Amino acid sequence: QQQVKQSPQSLIVQKGGISIINCAYENTAFDYFPWYQQFPGKGPALLIAIRPDVSEKKEGRFTISFNKSAKQFSLHIMDSQPGDSATYFCAARSNFGNEKLTFGTGTRLTIIP
Amino acid sequence: DTAVSQTPKYLVTQMGNDKSIKCEQNLGHDTMYWYKQDSKKFLKIMFSYNNKELIINETVPNRFSPKSPDKAHLNLHINSLELGDSAVYFCASSQPVSRTGANVLTFGAGSRLTVL
Numbered sequence: 001q002q003q004v005k006q007s008p009q010s011l012i013v014q015k016g017g018i019s020i021i022n023c024a025y026e027n028t029a030f031d032y033f034p035w036y037q038q039f040p041g042k043g044p045a046l047l048i049a050i051r052p053d054v055s056e057k058k059e060g061r062f063t064i065s066f067n068k069s070a071k072q073f074s075l076h077i078m079d080s081q082p083g084d085s086a087t088y089f090c091a092a093r094s095n096f097g098n099e100k101l102t103f104g105t106g107t108r109l110t111i112i113p
Numbered sequence: 114d115t116a117v118s119q120t121p122k123y124l125v126t127q128m129g130n131d132k133s134i135k136c137e138q139n140l141g142h143d144t145m146y147w148y149k150q151d152s153k154k155f156l157k158i159m160f161s162y163n164n165k166e167l168i169i170n171e172t173v174p175n176r177f178s179p180k181s182p183d184k185a186h187l188n189l190h191i192n193s194l195e196l197g198d199s200a201v202y203f204c205a206s207s208q209p210v211s212r213t214g215a216n217v218l219t220f221g222a223g224s225r226l227t228v229l
Contacts (some may be wrong), residue, residue, distance in 0.1 A: 034217070043117070043203050043220030044156070073208040087154055100169050101218060 003027055004092050006104030013111055019077040021107045023090035026071065029093040034101070035064065035075050038087045047088070048075070080111045116140050118223035119204050125227045126194055133190045134224045136204030144168075145187035146218070147179060148203040156203070162187055194228045199227045 005024045013019045023033075034049035050057045050064040050073065057064045063076040077084055090104040117138045126132055138145060146169070147159040161169035162181040176192045187204060204221040 021212070024120070027127040036218075041222070044218075045220065046217050049217075078216060100158050100161060102158075104184075106155075108181050 001074060003102045004088050004090060004104040006107060009105070011110070013077075013080045013109065015080060015082060015111055015113050017080050017111075018108075019080045019084065019089050019092070019109055019111070020074055021109070022072065022074045023092075023104050024070075024072045025092050027049070028071070029094045029095065030102075032093040033064070033066065033073050034091050034093075036088065036089040036091060036103075038106075040086075044089055073111040077109075080109075082111045082113065083113050085109055115221075117204055117206055117219050119202075119221040119224045120123075122222065123225050123227075125229065127229055128194055128196060130194050131192045131225070132192070132194060134186055134202055134204075134226075135186070135188045136221060137186050138204075138206040138219070139185065140206055140219060142206035142208050142219070143184055144207050145181065145184070146187050146205040147187065147206075148205060148220075150201040150203060150223070160189075162224075169189070194226075196228050199226055199228045206210060 005091050007022050035047045036044035037047045038044040048059050048064055050066050052068050055066050061078045066073045084107050088107045091101045117226045119136045124132055144163045146161045148156050149159055150156050158171055159173050160179040165181045178190045179203045181187045203223050205218040207218045
């Protein structure tokens with residue numbers, strides 16, 4: 001059972017365009033939603049994160065939009081650059097219990113010139 | 114100075130062998146994890162230790178045995194390796210959520226295990 005559903009599986013965007021990756025969840029106990037970026041041969045690294053008490057968080061070209069009622073959140077990459085080409089994972093953590101992160105299935109993003 | 118370091122980076126072995134992967138973190142974090150990433154890039158938690166105590170043990174075959182000699186180290190030993198164990202294994206560490214208000218995982222670079 002996939003608790004965090006991520007789409008699309010792969011995405012190709014032209015340089016300068018907007019990349020959008022979507023995630024949806026069912027568990028209302030989730031209270032922390034990070035995005036991780038993974039380059040080939042490397043471990044995932046935290047990119048940006050949001051809590052459900054805000055609807056949007058922006059850091060540079062990266063923005064998380066959060067819709068609590070729809071139980072959805074998305075990552076927007078503005079002015080996408082070839083260096084953004086990587087695999088992106090959304091994740092969610094429950095607010096009680098063992099605090100483990102549940103990851104989405106990943107999106108392979110390719111930015112073409 | 115690497116924050117979370119894993120060794121070896123690559124491991125190729127025959128079915129039925131026993132192998133170990135070592136992990137060390139110099140971040141002073143209390144919690145360490147092992148994640149498995151399969152060929153489709155899916156990341157799944159296997160184990161988590163908080164200050165040497167096992168706190169997460171997902172549905173993992175008992176051929177996998179983690180060991181944490183101290184809070185800076187978490188090793189993974191795998192007995193009787195099977196073809197399906199081929200994957201990239203990531204070690205990670207974090208501070209408890211209650212202390213930082215966030216669960217920021219810092220991952221190592223991964224150990225690619227290939228079972229022939």
